Amino acid sequence: MHSALTPRPLPTVLLVSLVPVAGWFVLRPLLDPVPPLPGLYTSVGLSIYAFLAALYMIPALGPTFIKANLKGRDLLKTYSDPIPESQGLVCASIYIILLIIFIPFPFARTVASLSHAEANGDSSRGSEPLHHQLAVYLSSLLSLMMATMLGFLDDVFDIRWRHKLPIPLIASIPLLMVYFAESGNTHVVVPLPLRGLFGVLLNLGPLYYLYMSLLSTFTTNSINILAGINGSEVSQALIIAISVIINDLLYLPWPVDFRIPLHLLGNKAEVDIGGEWHAGMAYGSQELVSRHVFSLYFMLPLVGVCLGFMYHNWYPARAFPGDTFCYVAGMAFSVVGIQAHFSKTLLLFFLPQIFNFVLSCPQLFGLVPNPRHRVPRFDADTNKLYPSKTMFLRPPSRLTTLVLRILSVLRLTELTINSTTGVIHECTNLTILNFFLVNLGPLHEKRLVQVLMCTQVAGSVLAFVVRYGLAGLVYDGDRR
């Protein structure tokens, strides 16, 4: 085995010391005085366990995966030792099992009624909202399970990418069915300029279901096609999850008052802070708080497993995520976007993925030849990555030539042109990774993934500016 492939050492003492810390968080809601939002403490505790479990189980199960023929060679390395593939399955299993074990903490009538009564001074509320939330939570789990299952089937049966596209549609069926059974909201708030036409609220009806299923198709596949270098999939998922968490935290009833300087972002909406729920963007709406708490329940453990997995997937990778990881992470984002009703905000966190998807369209839809792999090309001598190219076996059509020339002017691709005939006979593959390499020059693999991560972070910062600044121009505070 190549020396770079011995499992990464784990700082056991440091990690073992996390076990009691996590235990305290898990059990905190059972201790007096019950904190507000007790479920969140448990969720944080379980997320730490998720991190530890991923950290230890990924290397432990590596040989089992290799034995079951779930392995691949790293295309961008000099060595060809087999690396365990599809280990996103381990992440997904840890994630889902912890989410299942979590069920009684927010949803058991005995536990929840106790803490709700304490927090609200109101023990008379019926258990119906709890039943409803439990059904929604369980349908989300079902969709995650289906995404795991289908992702793993994809890894085992190696489904062709055209057949893959609808897979997330199937996985989102439980979500949609329960959304329908529970008479979920299908209204959208109309942007200010269009209110003359449609009114304040527009009922999309069946179109809303179409929108939801397309959302899960997008979040899932967009991570899956921005892949190929060590750490790319997991770092995207990690940064998006953290962005969602930051957005959720804005809506929690913090005990201290705080104020986002919205006026700096051009938003003129009044910021009214205080009341029973103290600070936070929820402005006292218990429904908004509970939606974002729901989102946190799914995002916190996702961050846990991502961090644990990233340790082994980081350059040079000891483990590959496989499609399973992308499907589960993508579905988790869809779940929170749909169930907590912030799908537009969620999409803002996918700016690099949207860019990559739009850029890929000429290849996905057949204008430009689409080779099996579009990952950058590895040069063993310089140990750097170069843009990979796709070759035109026949001269490109006029439409293709036009599209490619525009992309080339925008520095989105690099063309190789026959100097005598002027016909394009090669272009770099249309991915964000090749785009980086075209503009920044050849990069080391680790540096390239760092560039990708910085872009993702910058995208999230931009997303917050748009969401809490510019959105004020087309939406008022009305959120449903």
Add this chain to the structure above:
Amino acid sequence: MHSALTPRPLPTVLLVSLVPVAGWFVLRPLLDPVPPLPGLYTSVGLSIYAFLAALYMIPALGPTFIKANLKGRDLLKTYSDPIPESQGLVCASIYIILLIIFIPFPFARTVASLSHAEANGDSSRGSEPLHHQLAVYLSSLLSLMMATMLGFLDDVFDIRWRHKLPIPLIASIPLLMVYFAESGNTHVVVPLPLRGLFGVLLNLGPLYYLYMSLLSTFTTNSINILAGINGSEVSQALIIAISVIINDLLYLPWPVDFRIPLHLLGNKAEVDIGGEWHAGMAYGSQELVSRHVFSLYFMLPLVGVCLGFMYHNWYPARAFPGDTFCYVAGMAFSVVGIQAHFSKTLLLFFLPQIFNFVLSCPQLFGLVPNPRHRVPRFDADTNKLYPSKTMFLRPPSRLTTLVLRILSVLRLTELTINSTTGVIHECTNLTILNFFLVNLGPLHEKRLVQVLMCTQVAGSVLAFVVRYGLAGLVYDGDRR
């Protein structure tokens, strides 16, 4: 390819004519006048689709399974062509997806309230029972999904049997968590002779959860170890499912009066028939009716996929079920036994499995050597199956000798004894299949599975006699 292995022909005309019939059943609840228990019509329709889907998809996906290395050779045949293995995965996928698509029919407030109001003349009931039932339904689906996932992982990673045993425990976690969150009943009705000690109802508390998880471990593994000949797993599942359905039908509000001649079975309980819910053993208890309707929702499509799969798994088998099938079927039985509260009755339908499990114990727990396969031995010349044997490499201990001699006297095993020393050096493997062969002589494989099926049917008949006859001696009509 061996001629016996070309896919079985399908009578397409006959089958296509089933499509509109199934369609009528699915859509019947949406037509006026709404029938009582409208969900059952849809369930019957979807079960027909389940049958058709299994019938067509099993052979269609066979080559894909073989290509993904999910294949095995049939140990009891002369040919060694690869047969697709783990095709229970196809059954499980059809089963679960149809159960998910089914969700809106009984649980959507719009659909259900309409039909409930019609059926009961009572539109004022809140939606809380519906929410509660939906949560229970979803948790059952989650457990089925986990059983599928774990069964398939078992097939891919080929987990050793000792490590397999606890797998159903994991799959039952969603069931238990939601049972707890929904404050499920943990009381059992005490048999009449013990009521002086414990009272009428005994709260088992945590022990009840232990009981439920052991139940799923048993139903799952007991089917998995009664395996090895063509059609054995699926025929067991089919007959148990049909038995459960017959038992459920007894509790439905039939429009005609009928009376089970309980006095013939020695039961002296009064049979009071009539009222709003007409005939049926539920005696007007709407809760009992809804429990058994819930059970039918899970059992009807299971019968559908079993029938479809059995067509291809019948001797000589064109497809193998794999662990996936046993796990899903076993978990489905646990789900209905637990959620519809008839686990004792359910266990009565497992009499051959209980017999096989008890008989296997000396091998499972190490008294007698346990070879990798315990299936009967195939003799190519006579084309019949003979009891397979396990050999003692060392002389058996005194305990083992005692146990084996008792089993031998009861004709449960056949011993080969060294004529000079009197030491046992071989015995037939301790399974119900070898037990049949020891007592009935060598049998053709098809005949052996028919014997097994007859035994299963006889077991179910006995179960009904015990449940509705003898049980009257130790239980009164009190069911909770």
